[in-house]
Amino acid sequence: MNRQFTLDKIRNIGIVAHIDAGKTTTTERILFYTGKTYKIGEVHEGTAIMDWMPQEQERGITITSACTTCFWQDCRINIIDTPGHVDFTIEVERSLKVLDGAVVLFDGVNGVEPQSETVWRQADRYGVPRICFVNKMDRPGSSVSETVKQIHERLGANAAAVQIPYGIEDNLKGMVDIIEDKLYLYDDQIGKEYSIVDVPEELKTAVKEAQGKLIEHLAEADEEIMRYYVESKYPAKDIIKKAIRRQVVNNAFVPVFCGASFKNKGVQPLLDAVCAYLPAPSDRVNIKGIDPATDQYEERLVSDDAPFCGFSFKVASDPYVGKLNFVRVYSGMLKAGTYIYNSSKRERERVTKIVLMHANKQEIVDSVATGDICALVGLKDTKTGDTLCDEKDQIVLEAMHFPEPVISQAVEPKTKSDQEKMGMALRKLMDEDPSLKVKYNHETGQTIMSGMGQLHLDIIIDRLQREFSVLALVGQPQVAYKETLTKKIISTGKFVQQSGGRGQYGHCVLEMQPQETPGAGVTFEDKLKGGVIPREYIPAVRNGVMASAKSGILAGYPVTDVAVTLIDGSYHDVDSSELSFQMAGSIAFSDGMRKASSILLEPIMDMEVIVPEEFMGTIIGDLNSRRAKIVSLGQRANARIIRCTVPLAEIFNYATIIRSMTQGRASYSMEPSFYHEVPTHIAQKITEKGVAVQRFGV
Numbered sequence: 007m008n009r010q011f012t013l014d015k016i017r018n019i020g021i022v023a024h025i026d027a028g029k030t031t032t033t034e035r036i037l038f039y040t041g042k043t044y045k046i047g048e049v050h051e052g053t054a055i056m057d058w059m060p061q062e063q064e065r066g067i068t069i070t071s072a073c074t075t076c077f078w079q080d081c082r083i084n085i086i087d088t089p090g091h092v093d094f095t096i097e098v099e100r101s102l103k104v105l106d107g108a109v110v111l112f113d114g115v116n117g118v119e120p121q122s123e124t125v126w127r128q129a130d131r132y133g134v135p136r137i138c139f140v141n142k143m144d145r146p147g148s149s150v151s152e153t154v155k156q157i158h159e160r161l162g163a164n165a166a167a168v169q170i171p172y173g174i175e176d177n178l179k180g181m182v183d184i185i186e187d188k189l190y191l192y193d194d195q196i197g198k199e200y201s202i203v204d205v206p207e208e209l210k211t212a213v214k215e216a217q218g219k220l221i222e223h224l225a226e227a228d229e230e231i232m233r234y235y236v237e238s239k240y241p242a243k244d245i246i247k248k249a250i251r252r253q254v255v256n257n258a259f260v261p262v263f264c265g266a267s268f269k270n271k272g273v274q275p276l277l278d279a280v281c282a283y284l285p286a287p288s289d290r291v292n293i294k295g296i297d298p299a300t301d302q303y304e305e306r307l308v309s310d311d312a313p314f315c316g317f318s319f320k321v322a323s324d325p326y327v328g329k330l331n332f333v334r335v336y337s338g339m340l341k342a343g344t345y346i347y348n349s350s351k352r353e354r355e356r357v358t359k360i361v362l363m364h365a366n367k368q369e370i371v372d373s374v375a376t377g378d379i380c381a382l383v384g385l386k387d388t389k390t391g392d393t394l395c396d397e398k399d400q401i402v403l404e405a406m407h408f409p410e411p412v413i414s415q416a417v418e419p420k421t422k423s424d425q426e427k428m429g430m431a432l433r434k435l436m437d438e439d440p441s442l443k444v445k446y447n448h449e450t451g452q453t454i455m456s457g458m459g460q461l462h463l464d465i466i467i468d469r470l471q472r473e474f475s476v477l478a479l480v481g482q483p484q485v486a487y488k489e490t491l492t493k494k495i496i497s498t499g500k501f502v503q504q505s506g507g508r509g510q511y512g513h514c515v516l517e518m519q520p521q522e523t524p525g526a527g528v529t530f531e532d533k534l535k536g537g538v539i540p541r542e543y544i545p546a547v548r549n550g551v552m553a554s555a556k557s558g559i560l561a562g563y564p565v566t567d568v569a570v571t572l573i574d575g576s577y578h579d580v581d582s583s584e585l586s587f588q589m590a591g592s593i594a595f596s597d598g599m600r601k602a603s604s605i606l607l608e609p610i611m612d613m614e615v616i617v618p619e620e621f622m623g624t625i626i627g628d629l630n631s632r633r634a635k636i637v638s639l640g641q642r643a644n645a646r647i648i649r650c651t652v653p654l655a656e657i658f659n660y661a662t663i664i665r666s667m668t669q670g671r672a673s674y675s676m677e678p679s680f681y682h683e684v685p686t687h688i689a690q691k692i693t694e695k696g697v698a699v700q701r702f703g704v
Contacts, residue, residue: 009375011082013288013308016377017280018334020071020086020101022129023111024119025675028141032111032267032276033074033087039198039274040076040083042364071097071320073332073363073379081281084379091121092677093459095409096441098125100319100390102132103406104334104379107254107284109276114140114148114264116642118156120614120675126161131407135254137261137279143171144178144266147644154262165260166223168250169275170216172209181264181272182209184216185243190275197270224249227258247282255285287377293336295393295401298349304401306337310375313399314338314346318392319406321437322381323473327359327368329437330381331388336403338396341373347397348388350405354397358384390440408440410525411456412609412654412678415463416481417470418452424476428453431474435466442466456486458678460658485655486609487692488566488681489558491602494519496573499550499594501586512586514539514547515574518598521567524680528555531571539575539587546584547572550591559599560606561693566681567607570595606689607681608653615648615664617672622646624667632656633685651679 021029037043071088086101102108108129112122129136140153150167157165172189173179180191182205189206193199205213217240225235228249234241241249253259263279265272293306293315306315320332340346342360347353361368361381374380388394391406419425432444432453443456457463460483470476495518503510521529530548539547555565575590613634617625625648626636634652641647657676664672684692 009310011080013310013377014286015081016286017081017083017284018104018106018287018377018379019083019280019284020088020098020105020108020134021111022088022098022102022108022125024113024116024121024125025089025091027111027113027116027119027122028267029111030087032109032139032141032273033085035197035267035270035273036083036085036277037074037076038196039277040078042074042076070094070322071101072365073381074365075362078277079281083277083280086379088125091461092124092675093457093462093465095121095124095128095458095677096439099128099409100406100440102128102134104317104319105132105134106287106290107280108134108136109280109284110136110138112138112140112153112157114142114150114153115145116616117149117153118160120612120677123160124677126163133257135257135285137254137263137276137283138165139272139276140262140264141267143181143264143272144175144269146175147642148175150262150264157260157262163260164223164226164258165262166220167216167264168220168261168279169263169265169272170209170212171264172206178266178269178271181275182213183275184213184220185246187213187243190272192271195270197273200274220246224253224259227253227256251283254283255289287336293401293403295403298352298400298402306401308337308376310337310339312337312376313396314340314394315396315401315403316340316346316394317403318382318385318388318390318394321388321390323434323438324366324368327361327383329385330361330383331385332363332379332381333394335374335376335378335380337376339373339375342371345397346394347400348385348392349395349400349402350392351387353387355385355388355394357382389437406440409458409678411441411443411458411486412611413459413463414454414456414484414486416452416484417455417467418479418481420477420479424478427474428470428476428478431470431476434474435469439466452481483658485653487561487563487684488607489560489563489599489604490565490567490607491518491520491599491604493602495598495602497594497598497601499590499592499597501589501593502581503586504581509578509581510583510586510589511578511581512543512546512583512588512590513576514572514587514590514594516551516591516594516598517571517573518595518602519569521569524567526569527566528552528568528570531569533571533573534575539572539577540582543577543582543584543587544572546587547575547591550588550593551595553588554592554595558604559596560604561695563606565599568599606684606692608655608684610651610679610682611654611657611676612679613648613650613652613657613674613676615650615672615674616642616645617648617668618644619646621668621672622648625664625672628663628667652676653682653684654678 021033023029071086073086075084088098088101140150157163169181171181182189188202191201225232231249263276295304297304315337316333316335318331318333322330324330345354345356360371363381393403395401419428436442441458445454497516499514501512532544551570558565634650637649
């Protein structure tokens with residue numbers, strides 16, 4: 007394979023932000039200015055190329071991450087445009103897992119918003135270098151300096167502006183590059199034509215001040231700039247640019263750009279910055295994983311000459327080619343028609359086709375190499391989070407983090423034919439979306455869908471009807487409660503059956519206690535000594551524990567945050583079997599949960615409400631009545647900001663409620679934060695209802 011672009015000229019980037027910050031609008035301008043498209047698509051008109059799903063076009067929001075490729079200067083830029091709504095945070099998670107860099111957008115009026123914090127933490131988790139773009143600088147109340155201040159305070163990032171706007175609100179004319187000391191002045195309405203001129207006299211003081219702040223913050227991260235700073239000297243622009251790139255790649259500094267994507271201003275300098283400052287695949291550290299044969303750490307060179315290694319980060323269904331696995335190639339090369347090895351599943355897979363994606367359009371290619379993002383056709387068993395590699399040089403990469411669902415809803419097919427189709431459709435949708443969970447309640451005959459929010463489940467129902475022609479009856483949304491224990495307990499499980507001939511005998515002793523780290527789920531550890539239980543039966547004990555943990559003893563909700571340790575037991579030479587030890591593990595776990603004073607947990611949301619001053623008291627009073635805890639009160643332009651935590655159960659349909667209380671002038675956003683104990687009087691009612699649902703389906 008002859009490369010068109012060397013590895014150092016490839017950029018794999020994501021566009022991430024809070025909802026309505028302008029991600030897709032910015033991406034559409036990028037595609038237009040780079041010549042990928044010949045007409046600017048608009049989100050509000052339903053013509054954005056990256057929002058290709060009917061649900062996206064109708065609602066004006068991004069629901070699924072979309073890939074494309076464009077070219078700027080001498081670089082090839084692979085872009086993933088991601089959703090901003092908290093219900094689709096899995097799309098951001100899986101995208102950041104495979105990206106080398108990200109452009110984080112902020113609304114110039116609203117600054118750092120709740121989902122901004124979420125995507126920032128996700129980028130921190132995967133060590134993704136970032137640059138920032140303060141969008142909507144044409145809006146009243148927009149401010150680069152205020153947004154940078156919030157980036158420092160709320161995100162804890164070492165950031166500084168490298169541009170300042172020229173003109174305000176509707177009179178925004180361009181922006182000053184404070185490193186080059188030049189003004190980008192936009193001449194035409196579609197933003198293709200701009201001139202680079204000297205900085206006007208009235209802006210020179212503001213530029214000087216911004217330059218000082220840039221050097222001050224860059225000096226905190228870079229030794230070379232620190233020497234200039236200590237000696238009160240101003241570095242040459244090439245030195246500043248090299249230092250910015252060094253520290254962006256090191257995740258020690260974040261440059262902040264500005265513009266107004268909808269008004270077609272500031273996008274070309276942002277593209278320049280992507281090429282100049284964000285890392286290439288070759289700038290990242292070598293890929294680390296586990297050798298499945300030895301369980302030892304394995305390191306893979308980021309090189310075409312290394313054995314093939316890729317990561318499946320997304321699965322989609324295509325009406326023409328079937329299943330598509332979106333894959334990031336970390337090392338080596340891959341040709342269509344060859345076999346690869348799924349080291350996560352330990353299975354061979356055949357790649358029948360390789361395609362490059364442009365939203366939902368496909369371009370067939372013969373091969374891909376290190377640094378490429380592509381989609382593979384023909385893989386049967388590969389799912390999101392699986393590692394693909396050369397069978398002779400195996401490696402398993404770190405798996406992905408999938409958030410736990412916070413809301414559930416019963417769904418039932420209208421007819422017998424719908425029932426058959428619904429099962430197949432839900433399996434396909436779960437393959438595509440790991441944050442969607444589906445289980446069948448055998449006692450009530452209900453199918454229960456669980457997801458990240460009401461909008462998430464609404465979209466799933468809509469897709470069932472449109473894509474799979476399944477007509478379904480939908481129940482009321484339910485909170486995804488969990489159960490846990492409050493104290494350490496020793497529990498014994500014994501399963502013995504004798505009915506003539508070979509019987510059943512399994513006996514285990516478990517130590518159960520609350521997890522030190524919330525959100526750790528149920529873990530199992532073997533600390534047996536002396537071979538009191540043969541090694542081949544220990545996985546069966548674990549399976550019994552995990553099966554029992556799926557349905558707690560209070561009201562059948564899943565158990566979480568329990569550390570289980572196998573400490574003792576016994577076996578029978580003839581009667582013991584995997585089944586008997588699985589039953590013993592299940593009995594011990596259930597009995598332990600009964601003895602350990604189990605409690606109910608509920609999801610708590612981080613919530614931010616933006617409300618006019620005159621409705622402040624009304625909203626705070628209403629939030630207090632919903633068991634909210636006020637975290638902080640702030641000011642933004644002409645509105646007040648209320649930040650609080652509130653149980654999800656208290657804020658179903660809150661959009662309608664807040665509109666009626668404020669004449670439609672308030673807005674809010676929220677995201678899952680943590681699980682917390684339900685107050686006793688409320689827990690009793692939930693438990694009684696949960697038991698009734700389990701027994702009678704009511």
